Amino acid sequence: xxxxxxxxxxxxxxxxxxxLAGVSFRVVKGRILGLVGxxxxxxxxxxxxxxxLLRPAARVVGGRALFEGQDLLRMSDAxxxxxxxxxxxxxxxxxHATLDPSTRVGAQLIRxxxxxxxxxxxxxxxxxxxxxxSMGIPEPRQRMREWPHELxxxxxxxxxxxxxxxxxxxxxxxxEPTAGLNITTQMQILDLLHLELRRRRIxxxxxxxxxxxxxxxxxxxxxxxxxxxxxxxPVAQVFARPAHPFTRTLIAIMPDRLATxxxxxYGGPLPESGGGxxxxxxxxxxxxxxxTAPPLVGAGVHAARCHFARIGAA
Amino acid sequence: xxxxxxxxxxGLQDRGLGVAFGLLVLAGFAxxxxxxxxxxxxxxxxxxAQRLLAFPSLRQPMxxxxxxxxxxxxxxDGARYAFMVPLAALVVGIGLGAPVGLAAGLRGGSLDLxxxxxxxxxxxxxxxxxxxxxxxxxxxxxxxxxxxxxLLQAVGFARAMRDHVRAMHDSGFIEGAAAIGSPVLRTVMMxxxxxxxxxxxxxxxxxAAWALGTLAAMGFVGIATAxxxxxxxxxxxxxxxxxxxxxxxxxxFPGLALLLFGAALHTLAAxxxxxxxxRGPPGSGNSAGGRG
Amino acid sequence: xxxxxxxxLRLLGLAAFLILVLMVLSFLLLKLxxxxxxxxxxxxxxxPEEQARLVADYGLDRPVVVQFIRYLIxxxxxDFGRSWLTAEPVLTELLSRVPxxxxxxxxxxxxxxxxxxxxxxxxxxxxxxxxxxxxxGAAILGEAMPPFLLCLVLLLVLFRWLDLSPAPTGRLSVVLxxxxxxxxxxxxxxxxxxxxxxxxxxxxxLILPVLSLALLVGASLTLLVRSAVLAQLQTAHLAxxxxxxxxxxxxxxxxxWGATPAILSGLTAQTATLxxxxxLVEFVFAWGGVxxxxxxxxxxxxxxxVQGFILLSGLFALLVHGxxxxxxxxxxxxxxxx
Numbered sequence: 001x002x003x004x005x006x007x008x009x010x011x012x013x014x015x016x017x018x019x020l021a022g023v024s025f026r027v028v029k030g031r032i033l034g035l036v037g038x039x040x041x042x043x044x045x046x047x048x049x050x051x052x053l054l055r056p057a058a059r060v061v062g063g064r065a066l067f068e069g070q071d072l073l074r075m076s077d078a079x080x081x082x083x084x085x086x087x088x089x090x091x092x093x094x095x096h097a098t099l100d101p102s103t104r105v106g107a108q109l110i111r112x113x114x115x116x117x118x119x120x121x122x123x124x125x126x127x128x129x130x131x132x133x134s135m136g137i138p139e140p141r142q143r144m145r146e147w148p149h150e151l152x153x154x155x156x157x158x159x160x161x162x163x164x165x166x167x168x169x170x171x172x173x174x175x176e177p178t179a180g181l182n183i184t185t186q187m188q189i190l191d192l193l194h195l196e197l198r199r200r201r202i203x204x205x206x207x208x209x210x211x212x213x214x215x216x217x218x219x220x221x222x223x224x225x226x227x228x229x230x231x232x233x234p235v236a237q238v239f240a241r242p243a244h245p246f247t248r249t250l251i252a253i254m255p256d257r258l259a260t261x262x263x264x265x266y267g268g269p270l271p272e273s274g275g276g277x278x279x280x281x282x283x284x285x286x287x288x289x290x291x292t293a294p295p296l297v298g299a300g301v302h303a304a305r306c307h308f309a310r311i312g313a314a
Numbered sequence: 315x316x317x318x319x320x321x322x323x324x325g326l327q328d329r330g331l332g333v334a335f336g337l338l339v340l341a342g343f344a345x346x347x348x349x350x351x352x353x354x355x356x357x358x359x360x361x362x363a364q365r366l367l368a369f370p371s372l373r374q375p376m377x378x379x380x381x382x383x384x385x386x387x388x389x390x391d392g393a394r395y396a397f398m399v400p401l402a403a404l405v406v407g408i409g410l411g412a413p414v415g416l417a418a419g420l421r422g423g424s425l426d427l428x429x430x431x432x433x434x435x436x437x438x439x440x441x442x443x444x445x446x447x448x449x450x451x452x453x454x455x456x457x458x459x460x461x462x463x464x465l466l467q468a469v470g471f472a473r474a475m476r477d478h479v480r481a482m483h484d485s486g487f488i489e490g491a492a493a494i495g496s497p498v499l500r501t502v503m504m505x506x507x508x509x510x511x512x513x514x515x516x517x518x519x520x521x522a523a524w525a526l527g528t529l530a531a532m533g534f535v536g537i538a539t540a541x542x543x544x545x546x547x548x549x550x551x552x553x554x555x556x557x558x559x560x561x562x563x564x565x566x567f568p569g570l571a572l573l574l575f576g577a578a579l580h581t582l583a584a585x586x587x588x589x590x591x592x593r594g595p596p597g598s599g600n601s602a603g604g605r606g
Numbered sequence: 607x608x609x610x611x612x613x614x615l616r617l618l619g620l621a622a623f624l625i626l627v628l629m630v631l632s633f634l635l636l637k638l639x640x641x642x643x644x645x646x647x648x649x650x651x652x653x654p655e656e657q658a659r660l661v662a663d664y665g666l667d668r669p670v671v672v673q674f675i676r677y678l679i680x681x682x683x684x685d686f687g688r689s690w691l692t693a694e695p696v697l698t699e700l701l702s703r704v705p706x707x708x709x710x711x712x713x714x715x716x717x718x719x720x721x722x723x724x725x726x727x728x729x730x731x732x733x734x735x736x737x738x739x740x741x742x743g744a745a746i747l748g749e750a751m752p753p754f755l756l757c758l759v760l761l762l763v764l765f766r767w768l769d770l771s772p773a774p775t776g777r778l779s780v781v782l783x784x785x786x787x788x789x790x791x792x793x794x795x796x797x798x799x800x801x802x803x804x805x806x807x808x809x810x811x812l813i814l815p816v817l818s819l820a821l822l823v824g825a826s827l828t829l830l831v832r833s834a835v836l837a838q839l840q841t842a843h844l845a846x847x848x849x850x851x852x853x854x855x856x857x858x859x860x861x862x863w864g865a866t867p868a869i870l871s872g873l874t875a876q877t878a879t880l881x882x883x884x885x886l887v888e889f890v891f892a893w894g895g896v897x898x899x900x901x902x903x904x905x906x907x908x909x910x911x912v913q914g915f916i917l918l919s920g921l922f923a924l925l926v927h928g929x930x931x932x933x934x935x936x937x938x939x940x941x942x943x944x
Contacts (some may be wrong), residue, residue, distance in 0.1 A: 053848055056733075078853075085851030098846035102863060112850055163850065431620075435627025438923040439916055440882035443900065444631075447912050450904035451639040451646070527752055531886060534754050536905045550755065557758055558774070560766050569755040576750030584746060 406464025705790025722827025748825020
């Protein structure tokens with residue numbers, strides 16, 4: 001097991017409001033986990049919390065995140081810094097806004113290597129060029145001399161993937177890696193990610209709002225809602241027999257995804273805070289007992305948080 | 315609950331304290347200024363020939379100057395200028411600068427360009443020096459000081475107003491309003507001005523502080539000799555030679571008053587900025603501020 | 607990006623226009639004067655032949671426009687008139703005092719940056735903590751402090767009470783002879799001449815004025831640097847840099863480099879107006895620079911001097927802004943667009 005997140009809790013510093021109310025999931029080496037949920041469900045926050053990159057406005061107040069035997073949440077910033085970019089790669093969304101605008105692309109790749117280990121400039125340059133070419137970037141040597149704002153969005157995102165993989169990490173976390181890209185480019189980038197993860201036989205987490213992406217590229221899925229993971233399991237099983245109402249809604253509207261942009265499952269009444277099931281305001285199955293926190297009903301790798309969940313049932 | 319309360323208190327303290335401090339100090343000066351003639355009518359003119367340059371004592375808490383006059387009374391009286399001059403100069407500055415900036419911003423085109431270049435040229439000279447040169451030319455009366463400082467501030471206000479109006483114009487806001495039939499003037503009065511006001515609210519105390527500093531500099535250098543009564547800068551000038559000889563009170567106390575008054579204004583400005591401005595890009599300040 | 611030739615032409619055109627504005631300004635100063643121009647130019651009681659000369663030279667009996675044209679021609683041919691106080695050409699007097707002012711401004715800026723930048727950065731990183739608030743408080747104090755007051759306080763403490771600093775008699779002790787002028791800086795020239803006594807005296811005389819300027823500049827810089835760095839700390843690419851595993855030192859470097867354009871802009875604005883603050887400092891310490899000269903001229907209504915000084919200040923600011931613009935262009939490729 002590559003990454004084992006147990007009951008991660010994050011709250012807002014200003015007023016103690018919970019942002020993540022107990023997130024748990026597992027990433028297995030060689031498999032890709034899709035972390036899916038609507039806007040505000042806490043997906044990016046989870047990634048930030050695990051990597052120790054929370055903004056000052058939020059803080060971790062409970063749980064564990066075990067990676068290679070160590071709890072990331074308890075590690076010092078110095079140790080975490082050594083892991084980031086080296087053992088754990090991070091693919092960020094909107095690369096054009098996040099790449100360092102004042103450094104050339106090649107220099108950034110070289111820098112990403114040299115901050116983690118001493119490396120000869122020539123070798124670094126060669127590695128950078130090689131990885132760019134394996135990312136499908138044409139004329140890599142030319143691209144290396146350019147500035148981020150001179151690249152097309154597709155190339156930018158490939159560079160971001162390259163930056164994440166260049167130090168051969170064991171785990172890759174991709175936070176909505178295709179946000180803001182057109183459909184064709186989206187597919188290209190996702191294909192690239194998928195290919196690289198498979199080729200290197202490492203574990204990955206793809207954070208997305210699009211269940212279709214999960215269906216196509218991931219092995220496992222964790223569905224998030226209102227700061228919790230409400231269902232998780234192998235993609236095949238969860239899609240065949242979804243146990244949580246939210247998951248069912250997501251799957252139901254999937255064919256319409258292209259038409260409505262996936263909007264229909266999202267939105268609606270705000271999730272309920274307090275002790276009960278957060279999905280209650282939207283759930284058509286809600287009953288009296290949903291006022292209390294639903295238990296984790298699970299059989300092996302497939303589990304869901306719902307009073308009415310029946311794993312394996314039709 | 316206690317932790318939350320503490321956090322709230324700290325937040326309030328951070329914001330409220332600045333404004334409170336600024337207003338309190340200014341109110342203190344105003345109160346002292348108004349009460350002195352009542353409490354201590356002869357304190358100003360009385361020249362105690364027996365106690366020239368006396369060290370601060372119970373009777374004369376800030377000592378006496380070279381003419382035997384009580385320093386405390388004179389410092390309090392000097393607050394007159396600290397209130398009057400910046401205020402009057404602001405009136406001149408906004409009164410002249412805002413309409414000009416408004417007109418240029420609305421009209422656009424070559425008038426706007428000309429104004430911008432003119433302001434740019436004038437803005438090259440450090441505003442304080444230009445104001446001093448103006449007073450030196452026009453004559454050392456208080457009114458000239460007000461006009462000179464006001465003119466320099468008008469440059470800044472004109473530019474700020476013009477920029478703001480232009481931004482609103484470019485964003486189509488004014489056109490949009492006109493398209494639905496709203497007369498331009500009405501748009502200006504009801505939407506533009508309150509908006510601008512919120513943005514420059516923090517700048518006003520800052521400009522007042524600058525005006526005060528410039529006035530004091532004029533008094534110190536000896537340009538505005540007509541105000542040499544109890545204006546703090548002039549008091550410092552008169553007391554300088556004694557300060558260098560070790561008798562510091564005649565020069566230092568007016569200086570402290572200057573510093574306190576100015577700090578109050580700056581604190582007020584900073585607090586207003588924090589409250590009214592969203593955390594946007596730095597440096598929305600402009601006009602005749604800064605050190606010059 | 608437009609061709610460099612075209613850009614330069616546009617810049618020169620703008621500069622020419624601005625210089626014209628400056629000249630109109632300094633000309634108007636004379637005309638706005640309460641006293642007639644003969645008095646302003648010739649002193650309180652000019653002799654009849656002196657008056658006649660002034661009228662003839664400046665065309666004071668002609669219409670204003672003609673007078674302005676004459677003024678323009680004079681300035682362009684480097685004739686800034688004569689001071690009635692010293693009977694010397696104003697341009698000569700100004701130029702001879704420029705080194706003193708430059709020296710003071712240079713040291714003041716450097717020392718101010720040494721204070722302001724670290725404090726500003728630390729304040730930004732501390733963000734709301736005690737250090738941040740202390741730094742902001744100190745910065746406000748620095749902004750509200752009248753320059754001449756700071757000089758006087760420092761003189762009182764370090765000269766009068768602690769006897770650590772010499773009297774405010776300019777750049778050198780009055781009993782010593784200054785070394786022959788090579789660079790214009792008394793201290794450097796003394797060192798070059800291996801005149802130890804003069805060098806030590808010059809150094810001692812430098813300390814207080816430079817310290818005053820440094821504290822004032824540092825205060826303004828602190829606020830400036832703080833907001834520039836804060837803006838950088840909130841950018842997306844900094845968060846990403848952290849995700850890549852960069853150490854604190856590297857991140858600080860990135861933040862500083864990203865904050866540099868904003869800091870440079872602010873520094874430029876500061877420098878352009880630094881003449882004003884420096885003038886006051888020069889005035890207190892009798893430094894012998896252009897600022898003191900200008901302020902003296904204003905106090906005594908020596909208008910040729912005032913005009914020349916104002917023109918010079920404006921030109922200096924123009925140079926500073928122009929230099930900054932050029933710098934930005936050159937480094938422009940490195941600095942992001944949008």
